[in-house]
Amino acid sequence: MLSAALRDGTAGRRSVFEAFGRRLPDGRRYGVVAGTGRLLDALADFRFGDAELAFLREHRVVDEQTLDWLAAYEFSGDIWGYAEGEVYFPGSPMLVVESTFAEAVVLETLVLSILNHDTAIASAASRMTAAAEDRPCIEMGSRRTHEESAVAAARAAYIAGFTTTSNLEAGRRHGVPTTGTAAHAFTLLHDDERAAFQSQVDAFGPGTTLLVDTYDVPTAVRLAVEIAGPQLGGVRLDSGDLLQQAREVREQLDSLGATETKIVVTSDLDEFAIAALQAGPVDGYGVGTQLVTGSGAPTAGLVYKLVSRENSDGTMEGVAKKSKDKLSIGGRKFALRRRNPSGIAEAEVIGIGSPPVDDGDDRSLLVPLIEGGKRVYTASLADARDRHTASRDELPPTARQMSRGEPVIPTQYQQ
Structure with a gap:
């Protein structure tokens, strides 16, 4: 032309x-x-x-x-x-x-x-943050898209209300606040769950978030509070019936004195899953695939x-x-x-x-x-x-x- x-x-x-x-x-x-x-x-x-x-x-x-x-x-x-x-x-x-x-x-x-x-x-992210209301959403989709698209997606999601991203380049390049948790690989690396949790708490302090669904959730929650104390920052759930698990984990945390410990859920969430989980004691959502693909x-x-x-x-x-x-x-x-x-x-x-x-x-x-x-x-x-x-x-x-x-x-x- x-x-x-x-x-x-x-x-x-x-x-x-x-x-x-x-x-x-x-x-x-x-x-x-x-x-x-x-x-x-x-x-x-x-x-x-x-x-x-x-x-x-x-x-x-x-x-x-x-x-x-x-x-x-x-x-x-x-x-x-x-x-x-x-x-x-x-x-x-x-x-x-x-x-x-x-x-x-x-x-x-x-x-x-x-x-x-x-x-x-951003349009998908806005629906997700609207569904989450005042509960924070974390962008975690870098592994599900092109490397440069991942950086752009973190920026767009932040505009639409996401609070943080796991993409460190988005933090460096655009100033988006960053956060992250350990994956199941870290737990599996160690001889047992106790060793993995102790290592993470030793490195990052009791305010860290521990992944508690590698083996048995109630056992892991009890162990997490034993190691970090009632000031444990958070636990992450990544599988199973998230709504029911969140309710059970909240009850268990409260019974152990960890009343301020947050519950973060992940696992292929979209705006509809977030809306359903609002009925439970969930404190934050980690969203990956559905976000960086525009939720359809x-x-x-x-x-x-x-x-x-x-x-x-x-x-x-x-x-x-x-x-x-x-x-x-x-x-x-x-x-x-x-x-x-x-x-x-x-x-x-x-x-x-x-x-x-x-x-x-x-x-x-x-x-x-x-x-x-x-x-x-x-x-x-x-x-x-x-x-x-x-x-x-x-x-x-x-x-x-x-x-x-x-x-x-x-x-x-x-x-």
Whole structure:
């Protein structure tokens, strides 16, 4: 596309591309925007160096005119978007890229690969933290995905309310708080469970969390309290009927005087399992596979479409795809969250060509990210986490239901 547009003279036309989802994953009531910060970091380094250009030349992917253009590439346009951590709905213009066609079109894969992954993880994580309410969730999915995806997933999960991660690189790179426990291999390494528990307590103190389901849970709990004392930090359950076991372990811990010892459960949890376990004395959840695979929706299904372009007379014209089942709506979009006087969201209102009318209780959603090629969005990961909490809290209560349903608020268009 770039080569042909450079050749025919349309590459420099002013254009507007938008990233949005035509629908939410089946049965979901809202989604969560994540990956914005990572995208802006990647965009700052998005260049075509000698090695990339040599490959394109050797394999005759593009002509010399295009190679020269790519060698000098540096994005110089404007980008608007939903703040990271914001909830979104079908049609929400999560990202609006305003530049020349050439500058914007080459960003498609960069934009979608980051936003589709991180948004899918954050959307799943938000359902999990909603189900857990005030009980902490730990991200533990690094062994179930690509090594770089694991780091990104930990970051996205933290935005959506997870408190910690077992991925140390996410801690180093993004500042996500880290934690972890021993695996069954540590217990099996030692001659008996007593030796394993004693070693862990000697190394990390009585506040550590001991894994108590390698052999026999009641025996392990009794041994754990004997070794660490009533100040034992926590025990972890990873198999069996977790709800019933948690109840039995809580009763046993209390009878041994370890009334403050926490019970953490793991074992392929998702939002539905977490919701069920809320009926028991569980203090925290470790979530792995289901989180990093989006709990059944490993991609957010976002697309990146040209919605407006410059005419030969210099005016801008909305353009849209008309094919069956993949319709898009032409024109540059603006968005606000319509709220009632109590601050509860009622609709996602999308203005086409101009901002929709604010009735006094509404909240504008698009914020500037890049202006004239320069980054202006400086929100931190903590800001994104706060934004997620605030935006989810303004949704109607049905947003937290685990049952399948339609988006919790409708998307309305104004022109």
